[in-house]
Amino acid sequence: MGASALAAAGVALPFDLGALPAGDRSAAPNIPIVVASANGIRGVARAYDMIAKGADPLDAAIAGVNIQELDPDDQSVGLGGLPNEEGVVQLDASVMHGPTRRAGAVACLEDIATPSLVAKAVMDYTDHVFLVGEGAKRFALKMGFKPQELLTEKSRQAWLRWRANLNPGDAWIGGPPAEGARTSSANRDKVHVDANGVEYTTGTINMCAVDSRGDIGSVTTTSGMSWKIPGRVGDSPIIGAGQYCDNTVGAAGSTGRGEANIKVCGAFLAVELMRQGKSPEEALHTVMERVIAMTEKRLLGANGRPLFDLTFYAVAKDGRYAGACAYEGTQFAVADAKGARVEKCSFLFRESERPRA
Numbered sequence: 001m002g003a004s005a006l007a008a009a010g011v012a013l014p015f016d017l018g019a020l021p022a023g024d025r026s027a028a029p030n031i032p033i034v035v036a037s038a039n040g041i042r043g044v045a046r047a048y049d050m051i052a053k054g055a056d057p058l059d060a061a062i063a064g065v066n067i068q069e070l071d072p073d074d075q076s077v078g079l080g081g082l083p084n085e086e087g088v089v090q091l092d093a094s095v096m097h098g099p100t101r102r103a104g105a106v107a108c109l110e111d112i113a114t115p116s117l118v119a120k121a122v123m124d125y126t127d128h129v130f131l132v133g134e135g136a137k138r139f140a141l142k143m144g145f146k147p148q149e150l151l152t153e154k155s156r157q158a159w160l161r162w163r164a165n166l167n168p169g170d171a172w173i174g175g176p177p178a179e180g181a182r183t184s185s186a187n188r189d190k191v192h193v194d195a196n197g198v199e200y201t202t203g204t205i206n207m208c209a210v211d212s213r214g215d216i217g218s219v220t221t222t223s224g225m226s227w228k229i230p231g232r233v234g235d236s237p238i239i240g241a242g243q244y245c246d247n248t249v250g251a252a253g254s255t256g257r258g259e260a261n262i263k264v265c266g267a268f269l270a271v272e273l274m275r276q277g278k279s280p281e282e283a284l285h286t287v288m289e290r291v292i293a294m295t296e297k298r299l300l301g302a303n304g305r306p307l308f309d310l311t312f313y314a315v316a317k318d319g320r321y322a323g324a325c326a327y328e329g330t331q332f333a334v335a336d337a338k339g340a341r342v343e344k345c346s347f348l349f350r351e352s353e354r355p356r357a
C-alpha cells in the first residue's frame with residue numbers, strides 16, 4: 001500500500017508531515033517515488049520496482065543509473081562515455097544515503113564502468129567521503145571491481161573527429177564523417193557550442209528515490225564534459241553540487257554545465273530552500289536564478305541569458321517533485337504509483353530568448 005493510501009486509510013505515516021516544508025501542503029504524500037534526468041527513464045522504472053518491493057532507496061537509485069552506466073550507446077556516462085581531450089574516459093559519481101546520513105564520491109575514475117557503485121563502496125567501506133584518480137581506481141580494484149576499456153569505438157571516432165577539427169594548423173587531419181557524436185539520450189542538455197564554435201557534449205544521470213517510509217537516496221554519475229582537460233572534475237561527484245540528500249527534507253541533483261552549478265552548490269541550496277518552505281519547483285527556480293546571478297559575463301548573451309544549459313531535479317520527502325532548467329524544452333523522468341514517464345521541466349526562459357554564442 002502506498003503512503004497516500006495509508007494516509008487515506010488513516011494509518012499513521014512513519015514521518016511527521018507537520019515537520020515538512022510549508023510549500024504546497026495540499027498535495028497528499030506521493031511516495032514511493034523516483035525522479036531522474038530524462039535519460040534515466042528506464043532507470044526510474046527499475047528503481048521504483050525495487051523500492052516498491054522494499055529495497056533501500058539508494059540501492060534502488062544506483063541500480064537505476066547502472067542501466068545507463070553499462071549501456072555502451074549512452075555516451076554521457078560509464079561505458080562508452082565521451083573521453084577527455086587525450087581520448088581517455090574519466091568518470092565522476094557521488095551518492096548520499098539519507099537514513100544513515102552518509103555520502104561517498106569518486107572523480108576522474110578510469111577503467112571502471114560503474115562509478116556510482118565505487119562511490120557507494122567509498123561510503124560503505126571507508127572513513128572517507130571522496131577518492132579521486134589513481135587512488136580511486138586502486139580502491140575500486142581492491143573492492144573487486146573489474147577493470148575494462150571504457151572507450152567504445154563510437155566514442156573514439158567522436159573524439160578523433162573533434163581532435164581533427166580542433167585546429168586547422170595542427171598535425172591532426174581527416175577524421176571520420178561529422179555524424180554520430182550526439183548522444184542517444186532524450187535529454188537536451190547534451191550538445192553545446194562554445195564561444196569559439198567548438199561543439200562539446202555533456203551528459204549525466206541524477207536519480208533521487210524516496211521509499212514508502214520517506215527514506216531517501218540520491219546518486220549522480222557522469223563521464224563529464226567531453227574533451228575536458230584531464231583531471232577536470234565537474235559538479236556530479238561534489239556532494240552538495242551534483243546531488244544532495246537530507247532525510248528530513250528531500251533530495252536534489254543536476255545535469256548540465258557543472259562549472260556553473262559548483263559555484264552555487266545547487267543541490268544543497270535546493271534542499272535548503274525546501275527546508276525553508278519552498279516547493280521543489282520554487283526551490284529549483286531560485287537555484288537557477290542564483291546560477292545566472294553568479295555567471296561570468298563571457299557565458300551570458302547580450303540579453304543576460306546564459307549561453308549554457310543546466311537542469312535541476314528535486315523531490316521532497318512527501319513525494320512532491322520538480323525538474324527545472326533555464327530554457328524551455330528539457331524533460332525529466334519520474335516513476336510513482338502512476339507509472340514511469342517523462343515530464344516537462346519548468347523553465348525560466350522561452351527558447352526564443354536563448355542567445356546565440
Ligand code: ASP
Nearest residue numbers: 202203204224234256258
Ligand atoms: N554536470 C556534468 C559535469 O559538468 C555534465 C553534464 O551533466 O552534462 O561534469
